[in-house]
Amino acid sequence: MLNVFTLVNGRLVQKEIDTLHDLTQFQPVWVDMESPTPEEKFWVKQHFSLLIPDDAVDDDIEESARFYEEDNGELHIRSDFLIEDDNPRYVRVAFIMNLQNPNLRSHNVLFSIREEDVPVFRLFRLRARRVPGLIEDCKEVLLSLFDTDAEYSADALETIYDELDSASQRILSGEVNDEQAGEVLGSIARHEDLNGKIRRNMMDTRRAVSFLMRSKILSAEQFEDARQILRDIESLDSHTAFLFEKINFLMDATVGFININQNKIIKLFSVASVALLPPTLIASIYGMNFKFMPEVDWAYGYPYALGLMLASAAIPMIYFRRKGWLK
Numbered sequence: 001m002l003n004v005f006t007l008v009n010g011r012l013v014q015k016e017i018d019t020l021h022d023l024t025q026f027q028p029v030w031v032d033m034e035s036p037t038p039e040e041k042f043w044v045k046q047h048f049s050l051l052i053p054d055d056a057v058d059d060d061i062e063e064s065a066r067f068y069e070e071d072n073g074e075l076h077i078r079s080d081f082l083i084e085d086d087n088p089r090y091v092r093v094a095f096i097m098n099l100q101n102p103n104l105r106s107h108n109v110l111f112s113i114r115e116e117d118v119p120v121f122r123l124f125r126l127r128a129r130r131v132p133g134l135i136e137d138c139k140e141v142l143l144s145l146f147d148t149d150a151e152y153s154a155d156a157l158e159t160i161y162d163e164l165d166s167a168s169q170r171i172l173s174g175e176v177n178d179e180q181a182g183e184v185l186g187s188i189a190r191h192e193d194l195n196g197k198i199r200r201n202m203m204d205t206r207r208a209v210s211f212l213m214r215s216k217i218l219s220a221e222q223f224e225d226a227r228q229i230l231r232d233i234e235s236l237d238s239h240t241a242f243l244f245e246k247i248n249f250l251m252d253a254t255v256g257f258i259n260i261n262q263n264k265i266i267k268l269f270s271v272a273s274v275a276l277l278p279p280t281l282i283a284s285i286y287g288m289n290f291k292f293m294p295e296v297d298w299a300y301g302y303p304y305a306l307g308l309m310l311a312s313a314a315i316p317m318i319y320f321r322r323k324g325w326l327k
Contacts, residue, residue: 002040004028005125005141012128012135023047030110030141034117048106050096052113067211073100075215077142079208081118081149082201084156088194090201091118097138099217110138124148139218143225149205150232153198157239160191164246171253181258185251192247199240202233209233271320278312 002017004026012030017023020043031048033040041052053076066078075097080090096111098104114121124145128134135141167184212218213226282305 001034002036002043003032003034005030005032005128007135010132010134011130012125012141014125014129017043019043020047027105028109029135029138030112032121033111033113035115036113044111048109048111049104050098050106050111052096052111053094067208069215072098074098075217077208077211079146080201080204081114081120082153082156082197083119084152084159084194088197090197091116093118095142097142099139108138110141120145120149120152123152139212139222140225142212143209143218143222143229146205146209147225147229147232150202150229150236153202153205154232154236154239156194156198157236157243160195160243163187164191164243164250167250171250171257178258178261181254181261184254188247188251188254192244192251195240195243195247199237202236202240206230206233271317275313275316275320278316279309282309282312 002023004015004017004023005012006015006026006028007013015022015026017040023043024047031044033044036044044050044052068076070076075095077095078092079095080092083089083091091114093112093114096106096113097109098106099108101107112121127148128141128144135144167187170180171184209226209229213223218226
């Protein structure tokens with residue numbers, strides 16, 4: 001899918017491109033390619049004289065090769081954007097900008113290449129359509145995408161806060177059975193994974209924004225906006241660290257409740273085994289091969305033996321009950 005974005009009355013307007021002729025009708029500020037076909041890549045190459053690297057969105061690119069400037073002045077940035085759903089993951093997005101060669105149609109145009117839709121892009125497009133004057137050039141498009149990425153991560157952290165509060169109420173409200181504890185442990189593990197991915201996503205965004213600041217292509221106002229994005233990311237780092245501590249606490253508390261439930265079961269077996277020792281002793285004595293067995297010589301021998309066994313088992317159980325060991 002190939003989309004171009006132009007500025008109309010200070011708002012970002014989206015146009016879907018179906019042919020090369022459609023592409024030549026616009027002077028965009030942003031060209032977005034989602035899972036582009038070879039034909040769409042050819043259109044971009046032919047009209048903008050832009051060469052898209054074959055490994056633009058590969059995940060196995062070395063970290064040091066994700067931010068660089070070509071000899072012709074093209075700026076290349078490969079950044080990861082978080083998708084928060086049932087299976088949190090990253091989507092690699094490649095950005096290309098030409099800011100030094102005004103003779104090319106690609107001058108002052110941001111090109112983005114990605115393999116799937118990203119929530120950050122949808123949020124940014126919605127905001128840019130509604131808020132006039134938000135975007136003035138391609139650099140502000142890129143900065144706004146990173147800014148929206150930071151806000152998206154902040155929203156994801158708020159979701160983790162809310163769900164962890166719910167888990168805290170379930171764990172700390174009272175008794176928890178093993179099934180409930182297992183559900184809470186699974187939920188906590190998912191939140192820990194998402195929290196880690198958010199932290200890595202913020203680190204990646206920080207590196208991309210820092211690269212833009214070092215490249216000296218930003219105006220004074222844009223440079224200050226970039227610094228504000230970095231400050232927002234730093235504030236999110238403290239939240240992720242706090243969430244890691246909260247997750248560890250809840251996990252320890254949940255495991256503690258599981259251990260308590262298991263100890264209750266072991267305690268019942270221990271009490272039962274101790275209570276049954278005296279009857280076992282009496283039964284073993286009366287089961288010996290005496291020459292004269294009281295059960296035979298005495299009519300009440302068997303009832304007496306059984307009563308003695310029950311009494312020897314009841315006395316320890318009464319004692320344990322008074323001690324509160326049977327609760």
